[in-house]
Amino acid sequence: MEKELDKVIEEIMLAPDVNGCLVADHQGLCLASKGTAHVDSAGIIVAISEQACKIQPNLKPPTVCLETDKKQCLIQRHGTITGAIYKQKA
Amino acid sequence: MDKIPDQIGYLVLAEDGAVLESGGDLENDERVATIITDLITLSNKVDPCAFSPNEKFKKISITYDDHWFVICLSNKKIYVVKRSIPLAVSEGNTVNV
Numbered sequence A: 001m002e003k004e005l006d007k008v009i010e011e012i013m014l015a016p017d018v019n020g021c022l023v024a025d026h027q028g029l030c031l032a033s034k035g036t037a038h039v040d041s042a043g044i045i046v047a048i049s050e051q052a053c054k055i056q057p058n059l060k061p062p063t064v065c066l067e068t069d070k071k072q073c074l075i076q077r078h079g080t081i082t083g084a085i086y087k088q089k090a
Numbered sequence B: 001m002d003k004i005p006d007q008i009g010y011l012v013l014a015e016d017g018a019v020l021e022s023g024g025d026l027e028n029d030e031r032v033a034t035i036i037t038d039l040i041t042l043s044n045k046v047d048p049c050a051f052s053p054n055e056k057f058k059k060i061s062i063t064y065d066d067h068w069f070v071i072c073l074s075n076k077k078i079y080v081v082k083r084s085i086p087l088a089v090s091e092g093n094t095v096n097v
Helices: A003-014 A039-055 B030-043
Strands: A018-024 A030-035 A063-067 A071-078 A081-088 B007-014 B019-024 B059-063 B067-074 B077-084
Touching (some): A003 A018, B007 B030
Antiparallel strands (some): A018 A081, A071 A081, B007 B077
């Protein structure tokens, strides 16, 4: 049932510098995760994405980027699905 | 703060979220200040596995189509800058790194 989703996850993991990726629904349930992305962080990632949407509720959901020295985590919501990609900084 | 290119607003907050300075689009915007303080608290708990436990985020950016917010912590203060994205460059929701 989740073949399509798995295909997309595989494609994302093949992109350069990607360490992990995660997909969650609007309630924080993890639908898929791969690599360094932890299943448990689905809830927090959805919460972060929702919080960011509150800044400008009339615009479409923004892309949130959390960065440390060497890594970054990109989060975006599209409809009811929130995706997160963990990357190594180039 | 005025020297940041494309800057259209800024906020300087204390660690507890109190507004110390503000200007431009974000002038006196306590609503955004509260949202951002909550966002920072959330982001500290993101991922014990992908990021090492003591690795706090240095920078958070929130990108919309035509403008973006940059948030960083320094010297126990939270700095938030709202910057515009030049129209020629933007093609939807791209993240500026």
